[in-house]
Amino acid sequence: MRIFHDTWLVFRRSLGLTVRQPAWLIAGVMQPFVYLLLFGPLLNSLSSMPGFPPGGAFNVFVPGLLVMTALFGSTFVGFGFISEMRDGVVERMRVTPMSRTAAVLGRTLRDVVVFMVQGLILVVVAIPLGLRIDPVGVVVAFALLALIGLVLGPVSYAMALVIGSEDALAPLTQAIALPLLLLSGVMLPMSLAPDWLRTVASLNPLYHATLAIRALFNAQFSDPDVMVGIGVMAVCAVLSSWVASRTVNRATA
């Protein structure tokens, strides 16, 4: 199938380009580290508060950081795409038989690999600080993280393609990413939030992903949060890929 062949080609090419610039990867890892070291200790004293979820401060906080890494690792990818458009790379490939969907899917998979590596480093570093993990739970949690990438990445690429300039893309991306972040309960658990805020948050797919990943880290596999999180993200991934693929195919027919 052309789409798999081309997705693989685009994935390999873009991953190669990313690996050649490790500065970018290091910067991506730095941010969760800063949160882990400078913000994590504050949560330790909060964890005894009523309403704070079970599992200890780091088992609440690290899953949230993972979701944040996935969020930032997928919503800002459109900027790199615009720079490729400016170099004429995207247009050059449009005058080839390449699958249009593969152009987005290959890059999205690269982004997924990048933030998964960042997340893995984060988990390993957090274990001596007090994170307790369940191996199966972590594997499923990372699969869920990959789904976040498949939901958000294609949207960012499709927006970049249609908008075409960083100046217009930046405020729009911010306007989408910030409420997604704040309403996902990654910084502080939403169980501390007033009812109305929790109701609003429940409309955010990332909120359910965060809850599911927390439960998975605590090995609470029968917790309904797990199935809800996976289900919500799977549906969103299908919807988002469909919309993005349509947009890309229309913009680059």
Add this chain to the structure above:
Amino acid sequence: MRDLVLETRDLRRTFKAKTGAVEAVAGVDLAVETGTIFGFLGPNGAGKTTTLRILTTLLPPSSGTATVMGLDVGTDAPAVRRRIGYVAQSGGSDPRMSGRGELVMQGRLFGMPGRDAHRRATELLEALDLADAGDRPVSTYSGGMRRRLDVGIGMVHRPGLLFLDEPTTGLDPQARARMWDEVRRLRDGGTTVFLTTHYLEEADALCDLLAIIDHGRIVASGTAAELKKAVAGDVVTIGVTGSGELVAQLLAAQPFVREAGFADGVVRCYVDDGESSLPAVLRLLDGQGLAPQSLALHRPSLDDVFLRQTGRSLRDTAA
């Protein structure tokens, strides 16, 4: 019967602008023969790139038809893409990639197995004299090297028709001469080359056939020699200090002058026989107290062709 590789009929493309609809391509008819270098000459903004984008399937026409190798660019776009090569003005290589990496990627996108793509990349790097630079990032290439690589990327799948958008714009004279050689080599190898340019010298020296476009319309087409012959006789150019319009009008009224016009600070006067006309022109101007600053006689150039059709000099509009 001529063998046509590309043909357009009444091709049009309208863009919406703040001031209303703008017709960037306003009824273009082209016929490109197989195995030629076809030059699409015109000033910036004349509609060259828009036409090229239609022909390469990047932009649907508002109306009219374009067929490439017998395939309609609108309805058969995927089949057209497999048969043509396209090199945009801005190129299309990623500065972070190596030249070889880009060539291999392009070959793979056209369905070549990895080994064939690598072999083809090596072949092209050698042919384009980039063998030593093949494994370096494109960002380290000179302008001429980069442009040669772009041509190589367009040629990976051995297309029968290669589109080059302003292939020598921004290149120094040496790199330009080199690119001309490259384009001739492609033609001699059987590839039809369709290139756009706003350089008169390039159109004159390189292209077998030309179409001149201005404001979205073809104003003249043929070989450079034919086009220049159509501007009959010789051209007398007169540098004037006073009113050029007046001088042009005065000259145009003379029986030995076919046509005269003022543009860009010089009066151009088209005459049948330059040698015998010069003294007459001089006498006439002297008699009116309009002593010319300079006076020159030359054979018509492509610029005269453009000037005759549009009333403007391509040399100036292209700047």
